[in-house]
Amino acid sequence: MSAKVNIPHPIKLSFFQVKILVLLVLMLIVSIMIPESSARNPRSHLRHPQVSSVGLFEGETPYRSNLEYLWQENPDIKEALPDQYLEGYKSFCWYNKTNTTELLCLPSVYLVGFIKCGSSDFHQKMSYHSDLFSGRTKERRWWSRYRLPHAWRELPPLTPGQSFSHYLHQFQPENVKKDTVLWDATVGMMWQYLYWEQFYPHLEERPYSYADVIHTITPQAKVLAMVRNPTERLWSAYLFYHGHGIGKKYPLELGYTNLSPQSFDIAVKNEMIRFRDCVEEKGLRKCCFDTKHMDRYDRAVIQLSLGIYICYIREWKDKFGDQMKVIRLEDYKEDRTRTVKSTYEFLGLPPVSTMGLKNYIKSLQIRMERSKKEKKQGDMLESTRQLLNSFYKPYNEELARLMGDDRFLY
Secondary structure, rough: OOOOOOOOOOOOOOOHHHHHHHHHHHHHHHHHHHHHHHHHHHOOOOOOOOOOOOOOOOOOOOOEEEEHHHHHHHHHHHHHHHOOOOOOOOOEEOOOOOOOOOOEOOOOOEEOOOOOOOOOHHHHHHHOOEEEEOOOOOOOHHHHHHHHOOOOOOOOOOOOOHHEEEEEEEEOOOOOOOOEEEEOOOHHHHHHOOOHHHHOOOOOOOOOHHHHHHHHHOOOOEEEEEEEEHHHHHHHHHHHHOOOOOHOOOOOOOOOOOOOOHHHHHHHHHHHHHHHHHHHHHHHHHOOOHHHHHOOOOOOOOOOOHHHHHHHHHHHHHHHHHEEEEEEHHHHHHHHHHHHHHHHHHOOOOOOOOOHHHHHHHOOOOOOOOOHHHHHOOOOOOOHHHHHHHHHHHHHHHHHHHHOOOHHHO
């Protein structure tokens, strides 16, 4: 006996019901495509630029450095430079065109990098080698500051810049021997060309890069750069500058006047919004070199963009390639002796006694300790740290890719 099959009748839907069903299906598809974090907070992407670690600079026009602006700013550079440097010297030396008995030299090593990344301590420990010489002080700041007229805010508007001859004589060329390796440890050369907008209001970007400058006049130079966890760098710089009274003197627009983790949190969030808006309008590279995002005197020292190391290091890496060594502060602090010795080797300096270097380093004061005032503040808020870690993450990934080293992921 055959069973009776009950075939259900098709459901009839009204036109209005069909529209509702289609709308529900579309909403389901969209909810699947949108990341969970964005679904919880539709404006969460506005906290800071959410940029993929691939192609951070995609869509931006290639940067073209124009050294004609430099020659116009300082014609004495071209006038003084020789057609070729003397052979047999480890620095770039020549005899003065106007005084043929006077030896002049440019550094063959540059230590660049970022504020509060340990460069002062590293420079002091590196001085153990008798062939390495930086002259009277660590930082010349000539290229990035003092050669330009009224380049520093405290100077009167019409103050002329220092001459190229003044810069050269800072290295005491009378004491230079053939084996002497001169180095300039002006870390700001990595990123600093403050107030270029005032000099060239008709330009959309700074007229030239210091990487291009140094590579043009001394293409065989070697470059050292120091970095650290960018989140920790920003907190350290905040404490340092406020300890010098800068934050109290210029508390513009940031909603704080006191030194505290809470004030730091407010400043970070405000600067993230400002920097995000800049990136959306101009692109990442232009904002990294925008004075208003790095001038501590104007914006109370929250230099958020300086932690985007890839923005700056890639210019120097493109020019100098294997002639550039990037040192992490974390590795240096773990073993100063090993880091200094490996840097000597990179620079091609004669080997030194490991025990002698170790004892020398032990005899010197560590120059990275926080002041009593800074220590009183403790640490930044954990929520601020997480926010900054998230902000810097894609940039750290791109730097690790450029360097071929996951230690830069932080």
